[in-house]
Amino acid sequence: MNSDAVLLLETVHFAAEKHRQQRRKDAEQTPYINHPVGTKESAYFVQAALLHDTVEDTDTTPAELEAKFGPIVARIVQEVTDDKSLPKQERKRQQVEHAPHCSHQAKLVKLADKLYNLRDLNRCTPVGWTAERVQEYFVWAREVVKGLRGTSSALEEKLDELFRQRGVQL
Numbered sequence: 001m002n003s004d005a006v007l008l009l010e011t012v013h014f015a016a017e018k019h020r021q022q023r024r025k026d027a028e029q030t031p032y033i034n035h036p037v038g039t040k041e042s043a044y045f046v047q048a049a050l051l052h053d054t055v056e057d058t059d060t061t062p063a064e065l066e067a068k069f070g071p072i073v074a075r076i077v078q079e080v081t082d083d084k085s086l087p088k089q090e091r092k093r094q095q096v097e098h099a100p101h102c103s104h105q106a107k108l109v110k111l112a113d114k115l116y117n118l119r120d121l122n123r124c125t126p127v128g129w130t131a132e133r134v135q136e137y138f139v140w141a142r143e144v145v146k147g148l149r150g151t152s153s154a155l156e157e158k159l160d161e162l163f164r165q166r167g168v169q170l
């Protein structure tokens, strides 16, 4: 099992332990953990985060996602999917332009995506990338993140620290 899945299970387990004495206020005294675990918004985020590059980078179709995971998850993935038929420069420009108009859930996925990719660039340089190209990715990511602000202070603070370290803060 990959470490993300382990972390997810550990988190659910932690919450279940913490809520173990609590019950919902219904007659059946439903275990309290059903409430946080059943929070649809967070489930959509986790699903969309896991699926976010499937349409962009594999043979997965939006219709396939909709049939398997429903219209909400399919729509979030669609919102974060680049049109790979466009020239790269135009794709990158459109991300900056579209970011502020994304739904809240799509903005969260985009913040998480950029955070991972920037940390990955700090961890090691992709094959064939010059230091200049890495720096340009940071500058471009900062422009995308500008349009995503006001979505998650936790994610934005982590991103801001990475931009600060690179000397590309606002």
Ligand SMILES: Nc1nc2c(ncn2[C@@H]2O[C@H](COP(=O)(O)OP(=O)(O)O)[C@@H](OP(=O)(O)OP(=O)(O)O)[C@H]2O)c(=O)[nH]1
Residues within 6 Å of the ligand: 053, 056, 082, 088, 113, 114, 117, 118, 120, 121, 126, 137
């Ligand atoms: N840092 C890093 N990135 C890697 C690596 N392997 C694959 N990638 C992917 O490369 C993409 C960034 O490379 P670019 O040259 O800027 O873009 P492109 O693949 O879309 O043409 C990211 O796509 P993306 O997730 O779709 O995000 P985005 O750049 O479109 O926001 C990232 O996930 C790696 O080892 N390190």
Ligand SMILES: [Mn+2]
Residues within 6 Å of the ligand: 052, 053, 113
């Ligand atoms: Mn990605």
